[in-house]
Amino acid sequence: MIQLIINGQPERLERALTVHALLEARQLAGKRLAVERNGEIVPKGRHADTVLADGDRLEIVVAVGGG
Amino acid sequence: MNDSLVIAGKSYGSRLLVGTGKYKDFAETRTAIDASGAEIVTVAIRRTNIGQNVGEPNLLDVLPPDRFTILPNTAGCYTADDAVRTLRLARELLDGHALVKLEVLGDPKTLFPNMPETLKAAEILVKDGFDVMVYCADDPIQAKMLEDLGCAAVMPLASLIGSGMGILNPWNLRLIIDQAKVPVLVDAGVGTASDAAIAMELGCDGVLMNTAIAHARNPVLMASAMRKAVESGREAFLAGRMPRKFYSADPSSPTSGLIGS
Numbered sequence: 440m441i442q443l444i445i446n447g448q449p450e451r452l453e454r455a456l457t458v459h460a461l462l463e464a465r466q467l468a469g470k471r472l473a474v475e476r477n478g479e480i481v482p483k484g485r486h487a488d489t490v491l492a493d494g495d496r497l498e499i500v501v502a503v504g505g506g
Numbered sequence: 507m508n509d510s511l512v513i514a515g516k517s518y519g520s521r522l523l524v525g526t527g528k529y530k531d532f533a534e535t536r537t538a539i540d541a542s543g544a545e546i547v548t549v550a551i552r553r554t555n556i557g558q559n560v561g562e563p564n565l566l567d568v569l570p571p572d573r574f575t576i577l578p579n580t581a582g583c584y585t586a587d588d589a590v591r592t593l594r595l596a597r598e599l600l601d602g603h604a605l606v607k608l609e610v611l612g613d614p615k616t617l618f619p620n621m622p623e624t625l626k627a628a629e630i631l632v633k634d635g636f637d638v639m640v641y642c643a644d645d646p647i648q649a650k651m652l653e654d655l656g657c658a659a660v661m662p663l664a665s666l667i668g669s670g671m672g673i674l675n676p677w678n679l680r681l682i683i684d685q686a687k688v689p690v691l692v693d694a695g696v697g698t699a700s701d702a703a704i705a706m707e708l709g710c711d712g713v714l715m716n717t718a719i720a721h722a723r724n725p726v727l728m729a730s731a732m733r734k735a736v737e738s739g740r741e742a743f744l745a746g747r748m749p750r751k752f753y754s755a756d757p758s759s760p761t762s763g764l765i766g767s
Contacts, residue, residue: 446553464557465557466557467557470554470564471564471567471599472599473596473598473599475595478591498553498595499556500552500554501551501599502565502578502596502599503552504527504529505526505548506550506667506668506716
């Protein structure tokens with residue numbers, strides 16, 4: 440069991456997943472989004488080999504309407 | 507006449523840049539933007555739902571980045587650090603896209619820029635390879651500082667964001683325009699078409715607006731009006747207005763050959 444903060448919300452995962460697996464589990468894989476882990480960008484090309492660790496803080500963002 | 511707007515080495519036919527916020531839905535967003543003729547459209551960067559709302563429509567499907575130049579902004583950021591993080595996420599989201607709109611706010615009531623934080627963020631972003639279009643105060647000294655840091659365009663407010671109060675200090679805008687070697691765009695404050703035309707007649711290189719279109723009673727019609735206002739203001743600027751005569755008239759019709767003379 441690991442604990443993360445995803446977009447400011449505490450989340451528990453059964454086991455350490457890759458970023459890609461997390462996005463798949465949340466039905467976000469393939470969407471136009473960007474991921475930051477502990478203040479650093481996780482490039483799309485690294486989603487599959489970046490394994491999340493206990494205490495990680497993730498930001499997952501999209502483009503929305505704005506001026 | 508080739509009169510394109512050049513920002514960071516890329517040419518644009520339209521001098522009107524538009525935001526994508528405050529529309530009723532994505533369909534209205536797209537129809538209004540098409541009517542505006544804008545090629546550069548701003549977007550905000552926000553946390554996504556993480557699986558609670560599967561199938562939520564995505565703005566970038568409505569405004570495909572291969573058709574529009576997407577200009578991610580840092581609206582809502584109050585520190586240089588948050589603005590820089592937001593734009594690094596935007597660059598990742600948009601596959602390495604470098605053109606961004608920096609705004610670091612100082613106060614939620616006025617949304618006036620925090621200029622020390624704005625200057626700090628601009629310096630970091632320019633060094634990191636971003637092409638920075640920057641929302642700023644209508645202060646010629648700080649506009650020059652931003653230009654000297656390497657910003658791609660300076661974008662002073664004409665009045666408060668979302669206020670629709672129009673061009674409150676044309677004199678300061680002229681000071682900024684006259685000294686700048688990078689494009690100067692009015693960002694914020696335009697309320698109606700004549701405001702956009704005045705900005706362009708002052709010599710602005712472009713106008714960026716959102717609320718004036720999105721909160722018009724008929725956004726699509728206002729988008730079309732803004733397109734024309736920006737074009738006609740630009741043409742009037744290039745044409746050069748006649749001098750003002752303060753204390754005497756000058757008839758347009760011949761003064762001789764009148765009947766009965």
